[in-house]
Amino acid sequence: MSLNPNDAIIRIQNVTKWFGSIKAVDNVSLNVPRGSFTTLLGPSGCGKTTLMRLIAGFYEADGGDIYIDCKRVNGVPPYKRNTPLVFQEYALFPHMTIFENISYGLKLKGLSKTEIKEKVDEMLQMFSLQGMENRFPRQLSGGQQQRVALARALVMGQSILLLDEPLSNLDAKLRVEVRGELRELQQRLGITTVYVTHDQDEALSMSDVIAVMDNGIIRQIGSPWEIYFKPRNKFVANFVGTVNFIQAKIKEIAGSNIIASYAGGEISIRREGYSVSPGQRVILAVRPECISISENNDGVSGANQLFGEIKKSSFLGHMIRYWVKCREQEFIVDDFNPSRHGCMSGKVNISFDGNKVHILEGEG
Template sequence: MKESILELKNISKVFGDVTVIKNVNLEIKKGEFVTFLGPSGCGKTTLLRMIAGFYNIDKGDIFLQGKKIDNVPPHKRNTPMVFQEYALFPHMNVYENISYGLKLQKVNKQEEKKRVEKVLELMQLVNLEDRYPNQMSGGQQQRVAIARALVMNPDVLLLDEPLSNLDAKLRESVRVELRMIQQKLGINMIYVTHDQQEALSMSDKIVVLNKGEIHQYGTPREIYFKPKTKFVADFIGTTNFINETVKNVSGNKVLIEYSDSKLYVETDKKVNVGDSVYISMRPESVFITKEKQEDTLSIKGDIKYSMFLGEKVRYFINDKLGKEWIVDHFNSGMDILEGQVFINVDKSMAHLIVDK
């Protein structure tokens, strides 16, 4: 059982008349890469800045390695932050930027040199230490910003959308490097993003936020395949919803009827006959046939549009009730389907959500 490195206990933040963080409770274990994910204005950056000490807490407590840090100033928390804008000193070269925090801490020259050289190698910046920020690419500048934080041997490294200014290809390569560095060093990182792919591909755990509240905290697979709320299912990736009432409950199996078809969904949630529930079905969990299938939800529909996406073909299909379904078929070189088909649900991949 990993020990906790960071605990947020019932914390809230108010700006004027608006509560932007509402009674948040969170425990992060040692060595975890945790991402705060949510739409613009959900409170993810505010929460990160509260951990850093840039914003005061209006309610609740923050504990770092078991010690309460509510009133500890940012520079004494050992939780450095990497910003979206890099925030490098333009009049300092790479070495001077990276060593700046060590100089403030009055680390001796020998130790400073040793630690700076270590992060230069780690961040692939060897032989660039004499360059100034205006002589470097955006990717190199971001590496310097990360190196400047890592050289402090942080308890928790905070990253506020650090890759958003990079182009798509460079962003992908840097996030792979960042994750590998985190795993190699075994340090804690808390990463803020609105990019779902970034969160799913990098994280040990994801915190999904909306309107200042945590909707779900779990592994990427839990967040994607077993969303706890309709918001999480809808926000993460693409999904198909049906909203129906429960017709029957037998043990952990719940019967839903849609159109002229039935679907039994297994769930660990307590539901009763007559309850309104959502069934979430990812596009890759739905398949197309020319004939109606038995023992699953199988609905007649018409293909309205198809989109070739390289490794898969995405179909947009309207059923006879007017609902649009999105179905992904992985590309095997077969011809793209057209016309009337049956939309079939892999019942083992259908997920029931009780969202009052």
């Protein structure tokens, strides 16, 4: 591969972008580490695509700075930024053949015909597009078009690659397949990749770093594991995966445990990393798979345990999801071992594992 050996890094500092009276990106700062797969994740309209377009130079920031490779790029037109982007609808040139599409950027760079041919052939082979070079985009399937779009970006040999929801136009099965291939490709080439998606599964499965965005603001930056198990706020917890929230108050800190009291009693939580003080109001976040469920006939609750009644259940094969009503609150509980006791109903006990209950310190 003829990749640019220079390391690349994208640095975004306090960037703001207005559209009329709407703040699409609000004072955002983000570092994209060299060689990383960094994902901008968020619901539609959260500003993630705008942020990517600011990097590519399609928009100019109204405030703040963007550095690519330690060079400030504010005011640099898109055609001088060297930030190949794969568009959501691919944006292949409909009047050009596949070969012409992939070679267009190289042609603009003034490469010789033989060089162009060599590089394009390499791409055609890498994406199994041999024999299609003389076809037009409309003669290709969606998956093939997507690979052409990737080839057109990668052929430029830059150390940065921007991907704007590139999988959203593929069918579900292909999407999962390409997800893996893309990540493998990125790791093999060591390209610093910025990836925009609203799909949490994509984000969790592909990324080194995830930045969760909402309303133009980055709500949390972290590894997929941190984003999922240690969300910093309700938005992140809720947007990535399913979660139960419990209103609670810190009662005391006893040795390596934090005791929190809530409407249903008390929960003992491992202390590590939290800086809470007694009396503080917090929200606890518990993933459905972190709650265990068992039949209860005597109606007695124990430690970290709640007594309740199953309102609804849904069998999904590899698991059963229960909606359990305990006093005033309904909990979503996933049982990943459904063959153990079949589909339960009626009165049950649910219990929390103190290691798996997460405190949202900032909320309460």
